[in-house]
Amino acid sequence: MRSMNQQTEAVYIHIPFCTNKCFYCDFNSYVLKDQPVMDYLRALDKEMELTVKENPPGRIKSIFVGGGTPTVLKPDEMAYFLQSVKTHFPDWAEDIEFSMEANPGTTDLEKLSVMRAGGVNRISFGVQAFQNSLLTGIGRIHDTDDVYRSLENARSAGFSNISIDLMFGLPNQTVEMLSESVTEALKLGLPHYSIYSLKVEENTLFHTLFQKNQLPLPDEEDELNMYLLLMERMREAGYKQYEISNFAKPGFESRHNMTYWRNEDYYGLGAGAHGYIGRKRHINIKGVTPYIQAAQAGLPRLESYEITHEEAMEDFVMVGLRVLDGISRSRFAQQFDASLDDVFAGPLGRMTQRGLLESTDEGYKLSSKGVLFGNEVFAEFIGSLSAN
Structure with a gap:
């Protein structure tokens, strides 16, 4: 990682x-x-x-x-x-x-x-x-x-x-x-x-x-x-x-x-592009002519903002669960120096109990039923840490 x-x-x-x-x-x-x-x-x-x-x-x-x-x-x-x-x-x-x-x-x-x-x-x-x-x-x-x-x-x-x-x-x-x-x-x-x-x-x-x-x-x-x-x-x-x-x-x-x-960093270039570097997200100016004018003066940003530690952990789980191999405890620990099972004990437990998530040797993944109701699973993690 x-x-x-x-x-x-x-x-x-x-x-x-x-x-x-x-x-x-x-x-x-x-x-x-x-x-x-x-x-x-x-x-x-x-x-x-x-x-x-x-x-x-x-x-x-x-x-x-x-x-x-x-x-x-x-x-x-x-x-x-x-x-x-x-x-x-x-x-x-x-x-x-x-x-x-x-x-x-x-x-x-x-x-x-x-x-x-x-x-x-x-x-x-x-x-x-x-x-x-x-x-x-x-x-x-x-x-x-x-x-x-x-x-x-x-x-x-x-x-x-x-x-x-x-x-x-x-x-x-x-x-x-x-x-x-x-x-x-x-x-x-x-x-x-x-x-x-x-x-x-x-x-x-x-x-x-x-x-x-x-x-x-x-x-x-x-x-x-x-x-x-x-x-x-x-x-x-x-x-x-x-x-x-x-x-x-x-x-x-x-x-x-x-x-x-995997919630990794990437450059986002061009009108309306989104980028994510070092736990900071940005959105570029969207219109063609406004973007051209802004780029002449500096980076053509519409908005830039820091991602909190809690938001980054939520993002890791939500986007990671889209991949059918699932999310990894070791990747989570390496990125956040924390235990996936401890941090998300509540939502992981609820989703596993409902049969929408399965525990694996590596971490967690969507079950065959969970694949059909992915948005319901992802929603369980939105704001789950900031709500505590």
Whole structure:
């Protein structure tokens, strides 16, 4: 386990531009048309420079570029951006995982080749479904033909570590439709799949429709059956469910996401990005132009705040339990110089008694029932120490 003085080894970078805004999306993203893209990338370069001056990096083990849709950058913009990353974070682990999110239809062979040459070695496509009617219904602009073409281009550019995202609980989606999507996804033979349930977030078109009772979502029983089906199908196909929503072949688990789930430090760069270094969290200014202006004057922070010892312990448990191997007593002791069982005796006891958690040789993990009611388990730990 890292010590408080260890240098940061993980980097998140936010590219906030999209071709359009999906109906369910509440991420900090903006439609690309007429945006000052190069000014943004120069501001991002400046933030990287100031960040590493304040907190020098260690050997970087993972970089994750999210959005938005990072692959809307043109090849020359992409090359500039990747050179900035390499300039300010030059010391990479030999087995670095360098991931970039992509939307099918925004990645031709030229752009993918620029990405690969710039060090990107893992790509995650936001596919979401294999029915064009569902894709249209959630505001995606790609179709299934774009998916197959994008994957073919990625392989031609030298990518083998490829993941796709799917969603369930979508408007008008049936259990049979999800099963069909899982079948098509598994035919691709990829090493990693992320499969998330739809959350209706505020400030989205879907939230507006939901408030008006105009969003035809599957009922709770169908949504539960969708989750049970995808877990069974992925297990039968030889994929380990290593986190509530993520499935991988051995060795292809997302290393960057494991940084979050282990509550380890990471840089957060770009408009609206969150970072966590030395028990201090920050959130960057969200708007594109305000971010650009702020980065010219210094670090473009919207907010920075210390995480208390108690909050850090709660975070360790809540995010750690998302991983199906669970949380480790020894990791907890190394990070907090305290006993996991003593600190959280109450909630651990209650959740174990209810059959939602299981004690292991290492610590605790969600039971098969607990996986279905994870949010109920996590909520048990929120404020549990500050409430005492």
